[in-house]
Amino acid sequence: MASTKEYCDYILEQLSEVSDITCRPMMGEFLLYSASVLFGGIYDERLLVKIVPENEQYKMPESIPYDGAKPMYLVEDVDDKEKLAEIVEATVNGLKV
Numbered sequence: 116m117a118s119t120k121e122y123c124d125y126i127l128e129q130l131s132e133v134s135d136i137t138c139r140p141m142m143g144e145f146l147l148y149s150a151s152v153l154f155g156g157i158y159d160e161r162l163l164v165k166i167v168p169e170n171e172q173y174k175m176p177e178s179i180p181y182d183g184a185k186p187m188y189l190v191e192d193v194d195d196k197e198k199l200a201e202i203v204e205a206t207v208n209g210l211k212v
Contacts, residue, residue, distance in 0.1 A: 117143030118157045126162055129193050132200040144180075154206045155187065156180065163187035164202060167209025173202055 123138055123145045130136045135150045138157075145157040155164035158180035164170065166177070166188055175188035190202060 118145055118160050122160050123157055126157055126193060129196055129199055130203060132196055133203050136203075149203060149207045152207050152210050154203060154210060155190075162190040162193050164190060164206045165210060167206055167212075169205040169209030170202055173198075173205075175202075 126147075127136060127138055130147075133149055137148045137151075139146045139148070141156075144159075146153060147155050147157065153165075155162065157163075161178065163178055163180050164175075164187060166186065170188060173188070175190060177186040178189040180187055190199065193199060
């Protein structure tokens with residue numbers, strides 16, 4: 116099941132506290148970047164972020180974005196803007212290392 120533009124727009128609104136967020140459509144899903152760093156995406160109407168040591172503290176469940184892909188963390192509470200910003204910033208910081 117592909118993700119909708121409406122859900123992507125909702126996630127982008129929830130990420131409004133994070134600077135320099137961009138979204139790129141890719142094969143019916145959406146890739147998410149912060150300051151040009153690919154940190155996650157929207158897959159089947161779910162927000163997933165890459166697994167890095169810096170975001171392990173949030174105890175998110177692992178999920179597979181699509182067949183054959185590496186596991187990612189599933190962000191279950193996308194309604195909490197502050198926590199969502201923390202998760203994304205921690206993920207991006209971990210990817211910059």
